[in-house]
Amino acid sequence: MTNVHVSLKNVTKQFQREGSGGVVHALGPLDLELRSGEFFAVVGPSGCGKSSLLEVIAGLSPPTQGEVLFEGKSIGGRVPDGIGVVFQEDASFPWLTVADNIVLGLRKIPISNEERQARVDRAIAMMGLKEFTNAYPAQLSGGMRQRVCIARTLVMAPRLILLDEPFGALDQQTRLLMGEEVLKLWRQTGATIFLITHALDEAAMLADRIGVMSARPGRLMDVIETGWPRERDSRVVESPAFGEITARLWKSLRAESIKAIGKADAAS
Amino acid sequence: MKRYATPLRFLVLIGLFVGLEILCRTKVIDPFTMQPPTLIVRDLWNLLAAGKLNKAIAKTLSNAAIGFALAVSVGITAALVIHRVRILREALDPLFATYYAIPVLAFYPLLIIIFGLGNIPKIMIAFMLGVIAVIVNTLNGLDRVPRVMLKTARIVRMSPVETAFRVTLPYAAPYVLTGVKFAVAYSLIGIIGSEFVMSTEGMGFEISFAYTNFDNATMYPLILLILIVSISINLLVGLWEKRLLARRGLR
Numbered sequence: 001m002t003n004v005h006v007s008l009k010n011v012t013k014q015f016q017r018e019g020s021g022g023v024v025h026a027l028g029p030l031d032l033e034l035r036s037g038e039f040f041a042v043v044g045p046s047g048c049g050k051s052s053l054l055e056v057i058a059g060l061s062p063p064t065q066g067e068v069l070f071e072g073k074s075i076g077g078r079v080p081d082g083i084g085v086v087f088q089e090d091a092s093f094p095w096l097t098v099a100d101n102i103v104l105g106l107r108k109i110p111i112s113n114e115e116r117q118a119r120v121d122r123a124i125a126m127m128g129l130k131e132f133t134n135a136y137p138a139q140l141s142g143g144m145r146q147r148v149c150i151a152r153t154l155v156m157a158p159r160l161i162l163l164d165e166p167f168g169a170l171d172q173q174t175r176l177l178m179g180e181e182v183l184k185l186w187r188q189t190g191a192t193i194f195l196i197t198h199a200l201d202e203a204a205m206l207a208d209r210i211g212v213m214s215a216r217p218g219r220l221m222d223v224i225e226t227g228w229p230r231e232r233d234s235r236v237v238e239s240p241a242f243g244e245i246t247a248r249l250w251k252s253l254r255a256e257s258i259k260a261i262g263k264a265d266a267a268s
Numbered sequence: 269m270k271r272y273a274t275p276l277r278f279l280v281l282i283g284l285f286v287g288l289e290i291l292c293r294t295k296v297i298d299p300f301t302m303q304p305p306t307l308i309v310r311d312l313w314n315l316l317a318a319g320k321l322n323k324a325i326a327k328t329l330s331n332a333a334i335g336f337a338l339a340v341s342v343g344i345t346a347a348l349v350i351h352r353v354r355i356l357r358e359a360l361d362p363l364f365a366t367y368y369a370i371p372v373l374a375f376y377p378l379l380i381i382i383f384g385l386g387n388i389p390k391i392m393i394a395f396m397l398g399v400i401a402v403i404v405n406t407l408n409g410l411d412r413v414p415r416v417m418l419k420t421a422r423i424v425r426m427s428p429v430e431t432a433f434r435v436t437l438p439y440a441a442p443y444v445l446t447g448v449k450f451a452v453a454y455s456l457i458g459i460i461g462s463e464f465v466m467s468t469e470g471m472g473f474e475i476s477f478a479y480t481n482f483d484n485a486t487m488y489p490l491i492l493l494i495l496i497v498s499i500s501i502n503l504l505v506g507l508w509e510k511r512l513l514a515r516r517g518l519r
Contacts, residue, residue, distance in 0.1 A: 060422060083423070087416045089414060090416070091419075093435070094516040095438045095439070095516065104434075107424050107430075136516070137516075138516050138518075152420075
């Protein structure tokens, strides 16, 4: 049996809607197990609670019901040690240089100054930010800023990395290349990666397993094994299996996406 | 900013100066009403050199500095608290919206009755004028902090206090500085205004004393000095603001 790294049991998430007092049922009930060291992607129609799922796993917001276990310990709405998150929005702090932004990830990690510097240097080198160490985010492109955020996550040496559509704001070419870099990082760090994306091809190219979520309230409808070897890059898109996977993803998602859009129309 | 903006602005200033000078010299404005600007500058130099008014100047500036420091420190702290406590925010919002319709200086006599004719009532007027501008502008900045930055703060496991000092306040800094600029102006207005109304010392008192004695050689130089002090502090804060914004690629 493989090692379970994260497990969600019967997790639901509900929000109090602002003003009207109604309750939004965003997520679940949902069961999920992430294996240690796997690359797990989640796709789903927009507004299906993907980001809520990530926030629950990260400990950023507690589940309404159910339980999330990270390395066997319950996450009670607190961010545990060993989890790093990269968001879709630019989370670089504009008043700090690239190096200062990155070192921020190490604030609460008790290590020596030499180790701190070594980790920052390594992350900067890994993300190709060497020339920009003392630059401010405003001087960088969107892709470079996202690298800063990834580097800030990497220095924490997380055992679980959560990626919330980290390339959503980038252009297609940059996304493909960033995808390759994430694969490289995944192999080098040995971390478990949980990726949320709306791009089916991205999920099909990067992940070991892909979870397909339903329209709101988001539940897992299907989990697809891609069967890619650990050593892989963006060229898997050329293989026939890639087409089959994306086709299968779209088949499960099409009806749900239509449902989601219908709901959005009704709400507006 | 356009390249010719700065010279253009200097030109406007010099034009005003020269225009006033000509109007005064040709007696269109008679000497009992106003001295020519060159003479005002000379008189100011003489006043400062003689040192007769140094005590008044020091009194006004130190009181203004205290009022300013209080308005900024209390204002920022209050904004941080109000931002976090929703009920407080909802209770106080109408006050913030209508506050500057209240002539704060009208409370000055009341404050004198309570605290006596000393520094405290004046400093309180300066503080009361400035603090709300600091609160309102700081809140405006705090409201704009992107959620993703707050989430990032939690991911790197900052405490709420650390988050305030390392994330929310730095993000809001340009907005806070706008409040600080208001506080500079309001603290001077508060102190000098109170000195005008009722006081035994300070620049405002000296200006009103000179006015009742037709002493233009003292009145105008003091007014000029106040202008110079207020504008230079504002310029300094403005430079700081500009550096902050430039670093963030916002200007």
